[in-house]
Amino acid sequence: SVQLEMKALWDEFNQLGTEMIVTKAGRRMFPTFQVKIFGMDPMADYMLLMDFVPVDDKRYRQSAFPSRRYAFHSSSWLVAGKADPATPGRVHYHPDSPAKGAQWMKQIVSFDKLKLTNNLLDDNGHIILNSMHRYQPRFHVVYVDPRKDSEKYAEENFKTFVFEETRFTAVTAYQNHRITQLKIASNPFAKGFRDCDPEDWPRNHRPGALPLMSAFARSRNPVSSPAHQ
Amino acid sequence: SVQLEMKALWDEFNQLGTEMIVTKAGRRMFPTFQVKIFGMDPMADYMLLMDFVPVDDKRYRQSAFPSRRYAFHSSSWLVAGKADPATPGRVHYHPDSPAKGAQWMKQIVSFDKLKLTNNLLDDNGHIILNSMHRYQPRFHVVYVDPRKDSEKYAEENFKTFVFEETRFTAVTAYQNHRITQLKIASNPFAKGFRDCDPEDWPRNHRPGALPLMSAFARSRNPVSSPAHQ
DNA sequence: TTCTTGTCACCTAGGTGTTAATAT
DNA sequence: ATATTAACACCTAGGTGACAAGAA
Numbered sequence: 001s002v003q004l005e006m007k008a009l010w011d012e013f014n015q016l017g018t019e020m021i022v023t024k025a026g027r028r029m030f031p032t033f034q035v036k037i038f039g040m041d042p043m044a045d046y047m048l049l050m051d052f053v054p055v056d057d058k059r060y061r062q063s064a065f066p067s068r069r070y071a072f073h074s075s076s077w078l079v080a081g082k083a084d085p086a087t088p089g090r091v092h093y094h095p096d097s098p099a100k101g102a103q104w105m106k107q108i109v110s111f112d113k114l115k116l117t118n119n120l121l122d123d124n125g126h127i128i129l130n131s132m133h134r135y136q137p138r139f140h141v142v143y144v145d146p147r148k149d150s151e152k153y154a155e156e157n158f159k160t161f162v163f164e165e166t167r168f169t170a171v172t173a174y175q176n177h178r179i180t181q182l183k184i185a186s187n188p189f190a191k192g193f194r195d196c197d198p199e200d201w202p203r204n205h206r207p208g209a210l211p212l213m214s215a216f217a218r219s220r221n222p223v224s225s226p227a228h229q
Numbered sequence: 230s231v232q233l234e235m236k237a238l239w240d241e242f243n244q245l246g247t248e249m250i251v252t253k254a255g256r257r258m259f260p261t262f263q264v265k266i267f268g269m270d271p272m273a274d275y276m277l278l279m280d281f282v283p284v285d286d287k288r289y290r291q292s293a294f295p296s297r298r299y300a301f302h303s304s305s306w307l308v309a310g311k312a313d314p315a316t317p318g319r320v321h322y323h324p325d326s327p328a329k330g331a332q333w334m335k336q337i338v339s340f341d342k343l344k345l346t347n348n349l350l351d352d353n354g355h356i357i358l359n360s361m362h363r364y365q366p367r368f369h370v371v372y373v374d375p376r377k378d379s380e381k382y383a384e385e386n387f388k389t390f391v392f393e394e395t396r397f398t399a400v401t402a403y404q405n406h407r408i409t410q411l412k413i414a415s416n417p418f419a420k421g422f423r424d425c426d427p428e429d430w431p432r433n434h435r436p437g438a439l440p441l442m443s444a445f446a447r448s449r450n451p452v453s454s455p456a457h458q
Numbered sequence: 459t460t461c462t463t464g465t466c467a468c469c470t471a472g473g474t475g476t477t478a479a480t481a482t
Numbered sequence: 483a484t485a486t487t488a489a490c491a492c493c494t495a496g497g498t499g500a501c502a503a504g505a506a
Contacts, residue, residue, distance in 0.1 A: 463505090
């Protein structure tokens with residue numbers, strides 16, 4: 001079984017409609033996809049990997065609220081048509097693969113080397129996504145079968161885990177200002193953009209104390225809640 | 230078979246009498262111990278590890294040249310007596326261990342996570358060394374034998390490689406000023422202490438063009454060559 | 459009008475030798 | 483006199499969103 005780390009944070013993002021930046025060079029996800037794993041055979045070898053599947057066949061666009069000089073986005077999504085042709089469905093192997101079950105289970109497994117790109121010709125092995133489309137990350141565990149005819153057992157040696165709270169829209173620039181503010185508030189690398197107390201975050205952000213960011217986020221973008229569901 | 234990377238740099242240090250800093254928190258080696266490996270079974274599992282053995286049973290000290298106000302060291306070593314009691318002979322496993330032969334061979338194997346400490350009570354798993362003692366790094370390859378009674382074959386599943394040019398004296402502060410200058414000139418993290426042209430190093434430092442540093446090093450410490458052999 | 463790109467200041471994270479103070 | 487320690491400025495390396503300019 002698999003447990004998603006930082007679930008509280010994922011939930012908070014998901015509530016606003018998570019967005020992930022894609023760039024030509026590749027951009028990490030935030031939050032990072034991290035899991036705790038239970039119930040492996042400690043002595044057996046496993047490969048861990050992720051892929052991303054489209055949530056629907058829609059292309060999104062920002063609604064045409066009168067935005068003064070393009071400074072504000074409306075933070076609500078409209079369907080803009082059918083999805084663009086699917087991108088090459090790449091897969092990201094966790095760089096420690098293959099490794100023993102004991103190794104995977106003894107600490108949190110973090111996919112912090114995974115990067116998202118919108119460059120169809122990327123040759124860095126990054127995950128290629130279409131901007132303005134929604135995606136569902138998937139996590140796969142593959143048991144490395146020592147038997148000679150292991151291909152025959154491919155089905156049973158394979159297990160997939162999906163956490164719906166990790167869904168996101170790929171974007172080249174943030175659309176929902178509250179997403180931006182939550183990223184700034186919770187990602188240590190964005191600390192330079194914080195203008196609130198240097199306290200309270202992420203120090204006090206522990207499982208159980210969930211909606212810490214709400215008040216702060218509310219004070220920024222006056223536009224109401226997103227319509228991503 | 231195993232090939233030492235950056236051999237030219239190691240030779241240059243060894244010629245002056247290599248010194249490695251040890252600290253309580255742990256200090257990396259420079260140069261980093263890196264090797265290219267050939268002739269493994271691509272499909273078999275191997276563990277890679279390093280340890281450090283005393284070169285002799287001597288304790289060293291700086292000679293008592295009249296040094297004005299402790300500003301200069303003499304850069305020559307005297308035997309100060311018998312070695313201190315041996316430290317716990319720790320071992321450093323390359324963090325990618327175990328891995329397949331194919332994985333180890335496809336790129337340079339770097340021990341850049343290895344740290345040296347003089348703290349006998351260290352609990353970070355660092356290599357514990359006695360300051361003012363000389364050490365020989367050793368590199369070991371262990372074949373992970375899939376057989377049930379693999380312990381019986383421990384001898385033949387084990388291979389050790391020693392590069393004498395990687396010998397060094399553990400120190401808490403540099404003793405030979407020419408070693409300091411060569412570290413500053415060749416270690417990117419010490420760039421802040423360079424006062425020469427920002428060119429020429431390490432850009433031009435390629436195997437085949439060896440004594441690039443000699444002129445620069447010569448111009449600093451007037452004291453003659455070391456006596457570490 | 460909407461979306462994308464490249465550059466930038468500002469961070470995190472951590473590896474350097476220096477230096478002054480302290481320990482032996 | 484010699485050896486060790488801890489704080490420090492200055493680097494490498496690379497992850498942030500902001501912003502202005504460009505593209506569609």
